[in-house]
Amino acid sequence: MDENKEIAYLREFVSIKQCELMFPLKVQLDNVGLLQEEVRAVRQATDTVGSLLQHIVNKINKSIKKLKTKQNTCENEESEVEIKLALKNGQTQKPLKSKMVLKNLITSNMKDVEFSIFNQRYTVLINAPFVKEIKLPVILYSNFSVQASRCHVLFAENNASKFSWYKSKDKENWTKVADSYRYKTVDDDVGHYLKLICVPCNNVLKGPPAEVISENKVEKIGDLPSCPFEKRHKYTSQKLDDDK
Known part of the structure; x- marks a missing residue:
């Protein structure tokens, strides 16, 4: 060719x-x-x-x-x-x-x-490989693994296709962060959009690349809520005697 x-x-x-x-x-x-x-x-x-x-x-x-x-x-x-x-x-x-x-x-x-x-x-x-649909999760957190929430590829195999991840604060200037199907976000990704590019492949042919950009930026997950009794337990870590 x-x-x-x-x-x-x-x-x-x-x-x-x-x-x-x-x-x-x-x-x-x-x-x-x-x-x-x-x-x-x-x-x-x-x-x-x-x-x-x-x-x-x-x-x-x-x-x-x-x-x-x-x-x-x-x-x-x-x-x-x-x-x-x-x-x-x-x-x-x-x-x-x-x-x-x-x-x-x-x-x-x-x-x-x-x-x-x-x-x-x-x-x-x-019948070259073709990405019919690709989407990313709506909510992204740092220090969590992320992958396409939906990836529909025709005439290809996922293990032969190539995936690349990029991040950007303005959706214009992108920095490559990984070459993998899944990406583990880090603290430095907070405040950045993510972009995934998929090049669909099989054992013979390579198709045109398709890309998707996240709707929202990566966020830092907040502290988990605690119940009042958990705070009380800090002051009663030992079992009281029966006569007290």
């Missing part, structure tokens, strides 16, 4: 019978401006490659239209979007058949699949 090439993620969500192609897009368009967004295109698993590509074109044209409106551009014609899913063969590409069913594409285990749009080429990773 070309380390310098952008990555597009193609996944099948079996439980809902859908497929998704996700990729980052950053392109400068003449007379329009900079189009930059993360594109997520979802189709039914029984839909075709052609249907997926047309869906992406429709989404891109909507984004371009919004950009034109923001730039007060009068041009109403839709931009021509060059788009392709293909097999890489050296420096050339062999386009996949438009009628190929998406589910069949994913289960075929094809190698060297590429996606291209606006002359930008992406390496396609099929």
Whole structure:
């Protein structure tokens, strides 16, 4: 895989019978401006490659239209979007058949699949690990272990995934404090937010990192309340004689 090439993620969500192609897009368009967004295109698993590509074109044209409106551009014609899913063969590409069913594409285990749009080429990773949801506890105390209160990862194993912890007072300047699934907070963490970054991995592929920042800062736990009889016991630590 070309380390310098952008990555597009193609996944099948079996439980809902859908497929998704996700990729980052950053392109400068003449007379329009900079189009930059993360594109997520979802189709039914029984839909075709052609249907997926047309869906992406429709989404891109909507984004371009919004950009034109923001730039007060009068041009109403839709931009021509060059788009392709293909097999890489050296420096050339062999386009996949438009009628190929998406589910069949994913289960075929094809190698060297590429996606291209606006002359930008992406390496396609099929069913790469993906963090669907990640959350931290609402309340954090110093000198206690903390971990994600919810971490839902697809196509990955927790023991292969990588976790990193950071702390910050302003959510802008972060200091790394640990590389582990769990983090034991310390007194110096009081007054800091925590951030957890998860890089989902399996034995073959690595997915895009996902991060979550705590809603509240780490607090120092207060003294536990004591009952009046506990204070009285300090003065009666020894058993009194029967005649007293």
